[in-house]
Amino acid sequence: MRAVDLIAKKRDGATLSTAEIEWLVQGYVAGDIPDYQMSAWAMAVLWRGMDDRETADLTLAIARSGDMLDLHDIAPLTVDKHSTGGVGDKTTLVLAPLAAAAGMPVAKMSGRGLGFSGGTIDKLESIPHFRTELSTAEFRRAVAEIGLVVAAQSGDLAPADKKLYALRDVTATVESIPLIAASVMSKKLAAGADCIVLDVKYGSGAFMATLADARKLAQAMVAIGTHAGRRVAAVLSSMQQPLGFAIGNALEVREAVATLRGNGPADLVELCLALGAQLALLAGRAAGEEEARALIRDTLDNGAGWAKFCAMVQNQGSDPTAIATPEYLPSAPVQVDLPAPRAGYVQAITGQALGIAVNELGGGRQRTGEPIDPAVGLVLKAKVADQVYLGQPLLTIHAAEAAAAERVAASLLAAYTIGDAPAAPVALIEEIVS
DSSP, X not given: OOHHHHHHHHHTTOOOOHHHHHHHHHHHHHXXXXXXXXXXXXXXXXXXXXXHHHHHHHHHHHHTTSOOOOOTTXXXXXXXXXXXXXXXXXXXXXXXXXXXXXXXXXEEEEOOOBTTBOOXXXXXXXXXXXXXXXXXXXXXXXXXHTSEEEXXXXXXXXXXXXXXXXXXXXXXXXXXXXXXXXXXXXXXXXXXXXXXXXXXXXXXXXXXXXXXXXXXXXXHHHHHHHHTTOEEEEEEEEOSSOSSSEESHHHHHHHHHHHHTTOOOHHHHHHHHHHHHHHHHHTTSOSSHHHHHHHHHHHHHTSHHHHHHHXXXXXXXXXXXXXXXXXXXXOOSEEEEEEOSSSEEEEEEOHHHHHHXXXXXXXXXXXXXOOOOXXXXXXXXXXXXOEEOTTOEEEEEEESSHHXXXXXXXXXXXXXXXXXXXXXXXXXXXXXXX
16 A cells, blocks of 8 residues: 555545555554655545544544553543533543542543644643653553543554644644544543543634534544443533633633632533533433532532542642642733723624634644743633623733734734624533433
């Protein structure tokens, strides 16, 4: 086989065989197929798509490109959660400790920032000395001793996805349903979780712009997981505006900490309760929706989730004082308010524009492996349906220097739509796919 032939085959709309997909993935991991050919193939997939069989074959090939963890000797059942990405989405930082505190061990591998969406690993690494690069032995030990681990993809687990994930981020091939589904589910299958809840987002701040596309992606991922013998459900949630108020790595950690300590934004809390309830149902920890939701709510209200988060932070190399005391987290030296250009009601916020602005401030990557500034970002002061007056701050820009804040101000202002009529509140959760 030749990579150029498989690129052309997919470019022309043909389907690839199981053997061809396996060969392509193995060759890329081995270094026999260079990045430029794999990026051309990914672009062909973006344009031409893959059928269900191809997507399943790709997922399994990526999962089998490295080790496949089996955690049943240390935990009879483990759970995991994945979000398809959204602006201000710090859900994992809240949900994972809540689920673990509710008696569901969480074994999670997460990624770095992708496109305009922030990454959980980048957020956690804004905590001083927090280690995300763990060996398989350390990962297993954390599951056994803490019941909670959130780590970067091990080089031994789904190495094909780690390479392809980074490549997609810088080659404009993020928004492909088959590539997203294969990326997400390959990590979940390789990491050994028994129960998986998927937060599939749609809207201006997500990779799936429409509810229809989000539903299609959710159905594809649930089908892959079910075929592999896992218990899977997907929650379709709106990203018509950023989740919570903070966008940016350390800023989002602060907001997640506030949430775990009982002072979080209503939309972030609601989404975590909904996702956590699905995990409890999948894991058999509750007989119905109301009981499942109450189980997760209790771990938030009684502080057990916060205690579990602190235990994870300490286990992965940091001092819990760094999260309990906000000034220990990175802070941007320049903080500038963006004033409303007129009085009225916030009718819409283009989340993607806000995510791109954070990248331009240094909070995201333009190239693979590029360092980021964990302190920069945005804190919203007004969201959809809020009334604002002339000059009222719409958000605060956290930047490394004043010139950087000035560069993004115009695009941030354009992200807000302010009108005379009150706007209807944005629905957060549309449906559940199981």
